[in-house]
Amino acid sequence: MNGTLMLRAEALIPIIGLVSGLIGAYVGLQNRALLAEVRTELAELENRIIARINGTYVRSAECLIRSENANSRLDDLAGEVRDLSRAGRHAEE
Numbered sequence: 001m002n003g004t005l006m007l008r009a010e011a012l013i014p015i016i017g018l019v020s021g022l023i024g025a026y027v028g029l030q031n032r033a034l035l036a037e038v039r040t041e042l043a044e045l046e047n048r049i050i051a052r053i054n055g056t057y058v059r060s061a062e063c064l065i066r067s068e069n070a071n072s073r074l075d076d077l078a079g080e081v082r083d084l085s086r087a088g089r090h091a092e093e
Helices: 004-056 060-092
Strands: none
Touching: none
């Protein structure tokens, strides 16, 4: 009986080690899968934030172009008003 118990103990120890190793491998794979999922979600969130920032704020180069365009239009309108004013003065004389 003592020999049988010793044989069972000798078989039980490697089995416990094997089960422990399998559990460790499973947990490691779960951690990798979770990490990959977190990285994917983080990349998606980063893309949404960047898209929102790009849609909300105007770049300085765009502001400069808009300002130049507005000034050009105002100069054109001022020139037209001057021309109309001169034409009106000449018609009165």
